[in-house]
Amino acid sequence: MKPRLSPAVVLIVLLVLVVAAGPLLSPYAPNAQLDIIALRSQAPSLSHPFGTDAVSRDVLSRVLDGGRVSLALAILSVSLSLVLGTLYGAVSTLAGGVVDTTMRRLLDVALSIPRLLVLLAVGALWGALSFPALVLLIGLTGWFDTARLVTDELHALNGREFTVAARAVGVRGPRLLWRHLLPHVLPTLVINASFGVAGTIALEAGLSYLGLGIQAPQASWGTILRDGAGVVQTEWWLSLFPGLATVFAVLACNAVGDALRERFAPNHVPSPDVAPARVPGVASPPALSSSRTVRP
Numbered sequence: 683m684k685p686r687l688s689p690a691v692v693l694i695v696l697l698v699l700v701v702a703a704g705p706l707l708s709p710y711a712p713n714a715q716l717d718i719i720a721l722r723s724q725a726p727s728l729s730h731p732f733g734t735d736a737v738s739r740d741v742l743s744r745v746l747d748g749g750r751v752s753l754a755l756a757i758l759s760v761s762l763s764l765v766l767g768t769l770y771g772a773v774s775t776l777a778g779g780v781v782d783t784t785m786r787r788l789l790d791v792a793l794s795i796p797r798l799l800v801l802l803a804v805g806a807l808w809g810a811l812s813f814p815a816l817v818l819l820i821g822l823t824g825w826f827d828t829a830r831l832v833t834d835e836l837h838a839l840n841g842r843e844f845t846v847a848a849r850a851v852g853v854r855g856p857r858l859l860w861r862h863l864l865p866h867v868l869p870t871l872v873i874n875a876s877f878g879v880a881g882t883i884a885l886e887a888g889l890s891y892l893g894l895g896i897q898a899p900q901a902s903w904g905t906i907l908r909d910g911a912g913v914v915q916t917e918w919w920l921s922l923f924p925g926l927a928t929v930f931a932v933l934a935c936n937a938v939g940d941a942l943r944e945r946f947a948p949n950h951v952p953s954p955d956v957a958p959a960r961v962p963g964v965a966s967p968p969a970l971s972s973s974r975t976v977r978p
Contacts (some may be wrong), residue, residue: 683804690937697934701753702745712747723917733919746899756882760875762821767828772859775836790928792826805894835867864905869946873939880935885930
């Protein structure tokens with residue numbers, strides 16, 4: 683019996699709705715200094731459920747506003763990674779031969795470079811990064827896994843009965859990829875996107891905490907954590923609530939990814955046990971095992 687997807691969907695939909703409705707739910711403007719004397723560093727109360735920070739800003743309002751920034755950055759950067767990785771894998775498979783082999787080796791080199799090290803180096807050299815620059819930086823350094831997944835999936839599908847039938851009626855090249863191969867890769871891409879969003883939320887929080895991500899006064903979960911880093915014992919609410927929001931978002935996205943993987947993995951197209959026929963215009967697949975697991 684297939685696992686139900688509804689609990690994971692409820693989690694992610696609830697998260698998206700709360701974050702999207704942040705401007706309506708926020709009791710105050712996220713950067714408003716309410717009373718620098720009377721409301722400075724106040725513990726959670728009925729009027730300020732998440733407390734206030736050192737400059738009397740309402741933490742609940744900042745967590746809601748920061749959630750929109752963190753989620754938007756994660757979704758946009760992962761979308762960019764998916765587009766680039768899919769295009770790279772499709773071009774590699776369509777080209778075949780020496781071009782395919784060369785592109786695969788270049789992908790191996792790219793995957794061997796620690797992504798976090800690249801992000802830290804670029805952030806340190808570039809200085810303060812704007813929101814679009816962060817989306818580009820995270821997206822341009824995160825598509826290599828997607829490219830590997832797409833390439834492996836397309837090669838595994840090479841030689842299947844439906845591709846042979848499509849070629850028999852004259853379907854070749856890009857049309858074969860677009861109409862008959864890439865649709866079978868879509869479940870893997872969706873699963874990869876869900877795990878990618880979870881990882882990017884945590885990555886953005888870490889970069890912003892280090893001062894290399896979202897910059898003040900713009901709120902994100904990482905910047906709020908950074909504001910409370912030095913006062914955890916006395917102003918614990920500054921670290922607790924954005925930290926819980928980050929954990930909840932990551933768990934929700936991972937829950938969706940796990941549920942999707944459990945649902946689609948049994949129906950996933952296995953690699954053929956025999957060597958597939960040579961496909962004109964598409965590279966022959968390498969030797970693969972008869973069962974594959976989806977790599978998040």
